Amino acid sequence: MATIRLTKEFSFEAAHSLEGYDGACREIHGHSYRLFVTIKGEPSTDPYDPKQGMVMDFGLLKRIVGEQIISQFDHAFVVRRSEQGCELRELLAGRYSNIVMVDYQPTCENMLSDFAERLLATLPDEVELYSLRLHETASSYAEWYAEDNL
Numbered sequence: 001m002a003t004i005r006l007t008k009e010f011s012f013e014a015a016h017s018l019e020g021y022d023g024a025c026r027e028i029h030g031h032s033y034r035l036f037v038t039i040k041g042e043p044s045t046d047p048y049d050p051k052q053g054m055v056m057d058f059g060l061l062k063r064i065v066g067e068q069i070i071s072q073f074d075h076a077f078v079v080r081r082s083e084q085g086c087e088l089r090e091l092l093a094g095r096y097s098n099i100v101m102v103d104y105q106p107t108c109e110n111m112l113s114d115f116a117e118r119l120l121a122t123l124p125d126e127v128e129l130y131s132l133r134l135h136e137t138a139s140s141y142a143e144w145y146a147e148d149n150l
Helices: 058-073 083-093 108-120
Strands: 004-016 029-041 076-080 099-102 128-137 140-145
Touching: 004 058, 029 058, 058 076, 058 108, 076 083, 083 099, 099 108, 108 128, 108 140
Parallel strands: 004 076, 076 099
Antiparallel strands: 004 029, 029 128, 128 140
């Protein structure tokens, strides 16, 4: 049977703060993120399987990515868990509730690595996470490939 790759695109809106950064992006700002998730596997050949011919149901992929990433990051303010980040959270928490604290500088690259870890832990065993692409802007994105991260 042929190995097939499936890709599904997701989008979410989020703001972040890059603590200590020396450019314009040191200010709180947001992005319209586009996330492309590509998995790899072989389509089911079981004639009794309702998913026969599929590597993975796109609906299941949507649910997993939705639970692990979109529901947590969409319309969130993402802040590094540090002394400065915690002070900022305290300042904003009385007014805003969707503040996501992370253990890394919330760059496109680090967010992508976090997303890969989340998906690797939750995807079904019969498929592999092949790659992720996260667009921060229309012309800027980061990519993660499983083969680079063995």
